[in-house]
Amino acid sequence: MDSYSVYISVEGKLNETVRIAPSLSIQEIRSVFCAAADVSYETRDVVLKLYRPDGILVPIGPHIPPNSPETRYILQVKQDKYLPGASSEVKPVIDALDAVSALLGDALKLKDKVDKLKRHAHAGGFDGAVGTASVESAAHASKNIPAIRRVQQVGLRLEETVPKPDFSDEVKENLKHPTFDIWQWQEHEMAYLLEHMFVEFGLIELYKIDETKMRRFLQCVRCSYNNNPFHNFRHCFCVTQMMYGLLHVTGVHEKLTPLEKLVLLVACIGHDLDHPGFNNAYQINASTELSIIYNDISPLENHHAAVLFTILKSDETNILSNLSNSEYKEARKQIINCILATDMARHGELMAKFKGYAEAGFNYEDPAQRTLLIQMIVKCADISNEVRPQHVSEPWVDSLLEEFFTQSDREKAEGLPWAPFMDRQKVTKASAQVGFIGFVMIPLFELVSKVLPNMEEPVIQPIRRALDYYKSMTG
Ligand SMILES: [Zn+2]
Known part of the structure; x- marks a missing residue:
């Protein structure tokens, strides 16, 4: 099969066309989608999710079913929940301090401050989750358990099964x-x-x-x-x-x-x-x-x-x-x-x-x-x-x-x-x-x-x- 076009809409806002060749590896295809979404392929804490217009998840790989501009897939970019990330309010501050810290070279004191702030941000995020859980319903609390949270995400998007192939x-x-x-x-x-x-x-x-x-x-x-x-x-x-x-x-x-x-x-x-x-x-x-x-x-x-x-x-x-x-x-x-x-x-x-x-x-x-x-x-x-x-x-x-x-x-x-x-x-x-x-x-x-x-x-x-x-x- 030759290469073909897949039409996507990044976060439902920006339309892009991606060329898919079945000979490409999953990593190569992922890097193309990263480029379409304007995120660095090296940014491993980002999760890419591709949905059909009816909300069904499409696996990103060399066998993405072809579509048309009328039936664009929606590409969502999400932060990976298992990697330590600063909360959104603190992140710009850390980024700015990181940049200044780099400019000053061996300004160790500033680096130390950045590290302390990062540790504080990470610990705060997690403590916050536990604190919330204790005051809310048990059902909501279970969402803070990573394994349960992960399966709940999947459960919402189970697609119709493809008929069983006839294996020889x-x-x-x-x-x-x-x-x-x-x-x-x-x-x-x-x-x-x-x-x-x-x-x-x-x-x-x-x-x-x-x-x-x-x-x-x-x-x-x-x-x-x-x-x-x-x-x-x-x-x-x-x-x-x-x-x-x-x-x-x-x-x-x-x-x-x-x-x-x-x-x-x-x-x-x-x-x-x-x-x-x-x-x-x-x-x-x-x-x-x-x-x-x-x-x-x-x-x-x-x-x-x-x-x-x-x-x-x-x-x-x-x-x-x-x-x-x-x-x-x-x-x-x-x-x-x-x-x-x-x-x-x-x-x-x-x-x-x-x-x-x-x-x-x-x-x-x-x-x-x-x-x-x-x-x-x-x-x-x-x-x-x-x-x-x-x-x-x-x-x-x-x-x-x-x-x-x-x-x-x-x-x-x-x-x-x-x-x-x-x-x-x-x-x-x-x-x-x-x-x-x-x-x-x-x-x-x-x-x-x-x-x-x-x-x-x-x-x-x-x-x-x-x-x-x-x-x-x-x-
Ligand atoms: Zn293994």
Whole structure:
């Protein structure tokens, strides 16, 4: 398909025409929309939202449906709510002081004043929210909880579902392998492929999951992922598909209970919900709302799980509504544990514990060992891009580095500490991958392969090939 025009109205005021080519990446298209809205593409605390005239949200990406000047989409530009931002009254003052501070060079005293005012503004904004909540109704107060606020935004704009595509037997078979090409599919198709995994495991029938609820659930999940370069809905799909692939190539799905398979699917699908594109270190160092709410303990992972269970709390999207009370309780506990296990800060702890089980002879009869096994499967799936063929995996490296560089640029600008592995001055694609594959991926997958069979050829060999490939690039 050739490029085509999309007609938009910025905030319902300024008319613009944007050229879309399906070959453009999501980032390139986002940058065009940023230009149309007169905001810098580097301004990562801005969220772009595109609506049809009837108020339905249109995903910004290479498959925006064509429209006409009569049916212009409305482009809205919003401040990201999870990044620390000064309140609107204080912002111009801070900006002016920042400008003066820069002019004076090392006028440290003024800089100190700016920083104090910024801290005051951030803290004030958050305290204010809590103060308001205490005097207003409980319903209103719940809007101040980020996870609930996020899902409420999505809930208002659920669009009609697109009819289910007819997946061939070949596609359904390929879906069970790590070689599956995840780039071929549009978002609604990925949602239906996820639905197929529940069908294939017999979970729809066993847990009496209503088809409409399942589709609304997946749609709500899709809309609750952000358009980050890396942590987006396609990453969610990749992680779930790799988990599904790992279960099939190792045959471990035959050893797992239906509830464990349900836990794995729902946990993978929800594991990065509403990821803001800035990691835990940033959340903690910048004292964001999430770090305050979760006391610096896995703020993002806690938030992902909270968004997931907010979606599941609504009857319309609760695919777990026909589980018995005890099944639901167990599923919830395990899903939360799987999502919390994806915090890489806990990597060493989980590796050591699993190593103990593996070396003593893994015991499937022990519930604690089974629980850790499914957490390790989710962890593997979460960092599994290099298991995929190179043409599938390589674009992810660029996306992740883009997200990292944006974060470290922001950290430098805000005077926060930044990690060398995110620094565009220090990192190359090859050096990043050699370190990550060699020190994180291979030890993890080799350890898990001590318990799960048949991983060598379909899973571990591709990782080793990727390591050789990136080593050859470093020269
Ligand atoms: Zn993830």
